[in-house]
Amino acid sequence: MDLTNEKIVEMYKVMKRIREFETNASRLFAEGIIPGFVHLYLGEEAVATGVCSSLNEDDYITSTHRGHGHIIAKGGETKYMMAELFGKETGYCKGKGGSMHIADATKGILGANGIVGAGQNISVGAGLSAKYRKSGQVCACFFGDGSTNQGTFHESINLASIWKLPVVFVCENNLYGISMSQARHQAIQDVADRAVAYNIPGVVVDGNDIFAVYEAATEAVARARSGQGPTLIECKTYRHKGHFEGDPTTYRPSDEVQEWMAKDPLPKAVAYLLDNEIVTEEELKKIDEEILREIAAAVKFAEDSPVPSLESIVQDIYTDIVEEVR
Numbered sequence: 001m002d003l004t005n006e007k008i009v010e011m012y013k014v015m016k017r018i019r020e021f022e023t024n025a026s027r028l029f030a031e032g033i034i035p036g037f038v039h040l041y042l043g044e045e046a047v048a049t050g051v052c053s054s055l056n057e058d059d060y061i062t063s064t065h066r067g068h069g070h071i072i073a074k075g076g077e078t079k080y081m082m083a084e085l086f087g088k089e090t091g092y093c094k095g096k097g098g099s100m101h102i103a104d105a106t107k108g109i110l111g112a113n114g115i116v117g118a119g120q121n122i123s124v125g126a127g128l129s130a131k132y133r134k135s136g137q138v139c140a141c142f143f144g145d146g147s148t149n150q151g152t153f154h155e156s157i158n159l160a161s162i163w164k165l166p167v168v169f170v171c172e173n174n175l176y177g178i179s180m181s182q183a184r185h186q187a188i189q190d191v192a193d194r195a196v197a198y199n200i201p202g203v204v205v206d207g208n209d210i211f212a213v214y215e216a217a218t219e220a221v222a223r224a225r226s227g228q229g230p231t232l233i234e235c236k237t238y239r240h241k242g243h244f245e246g247d248p249t250t251y252r253p254s255d256e257v258q259e260w261m262a263k264d265p266l267p268k269a270v271a272y273l274l275d276n277e278i279v280t281e282e283e284l285k286k287i288d289e290e291i292l293r294e295i296a297a298a299v300k301f302a303e304d305s306p307v308p309s310l311e312s313i314v315q316d317i318y319t320d321i322v323e324e325v326r
């Protein structure tokens with residue numbers, strides 16, 4: 001692979017940033033500071049990082065209800081994300097969207113999405129737009145195993161395939177849709193098998209191996225960018241926490257959890273960096289400390305930010321948009 005040491009370190013930083021953001025979100029939710037629902041990306045960091053590292057800055061992503069990792073990996077700003085989780089005025093959606101509605105059009109982040117499968121349709125729209133404008137952009141579309149039973153999955157891949165749109169479909173197969181195991185929700189083991197029905201490549205990769213994800217994504221992105229159409233990449237992975245924070249996860253056998261915790265992508269990446277002498281222990285410590293400081297600053301920013309004013313409840317809604325259009 002054509003990866004410089006510098007790029008490998010950058011990829012590690014992204015994974016670590018996601019890990020630290022999510023660890024803090026978990027704590028702050030348990031303390032009752034973050035309201036609403038949060039679905040954490042802990043354990044799945046290598047997927048978003050590997051895929052987004054293969055994209056250009058002006059490429060697009062669509063995301064899911066478990067979106068923090070995707071947004072960070074595509075360059076979303078952690079302080080505005082954290083403020084949004086807190087419901088504060090300085091957040092990405094001025095505190096009115098929360099975890100599942102974070103978007104940043106300036107970075108090609110077309111939004112987290114509380115509707116399972118809805119990002120798939122949006123990715124086809126983005127791909128169609130890029131093709132129509134001949135912009136050379138690609139859209140990476142993230143979604144879970146559960147969503148691949150939705151009509152949107154099939155309709156989106158069908159259109160992207162027939163129109164050869166520049167979309168990379170990335171299934172994060174974490175073996176569950178809420179409490180429903182994959183074995184109970186579909187009669188196949190590999191979601192990638194479904195690519196056959198649309199005559200596109202379907203690839204299975206170890207989603208906890210950042211290099212495997214990066215390699216598959218790089219190939220799929222090149223294929224998409226050169227007008228050959230979409231690829232379906234299935235990343236086998238596992239979430240460390242429950243479906244949402246507060247989920248007691250009684251439905252997962254403990255040996256399965258242990259098996260996957262041993263495959264945690266973060267220590268794997270650390271071992272790679274040290275074993276291949278890409279960084280020294282000391283340099284790694286400095287990198288980690290820098291990320292810890294960044295996330296602590298994001299939490300402080302969120303804490304210090306004001307809650308939205310009462311008047312803002314009727315701002316940025318339909319009537320405002322109509323006025324803007326006029």
Ligand SMILES: Cc1ncc(C[n+]2csc(CCOP(=O)(O)OP(=O)(O)O)c2C)c(N)n1
Nearest residue numbers: 066114115116144145146147174176177178
């Ligand atoms: C259209 C729709 N149906 C049902 C739900 C409720 N729901 C939220 S997350 C989820 C499971 C999603 O599983 P998966 O796609 O595997 O993603 P994961 O949570 O494992 O990342 C469901 C059914 C929803 N949000 N939207």
Ligand SMILES: [Mg+2]
Nearest residue numbers: 144145176177
């Ligand atoms: Mg799932």
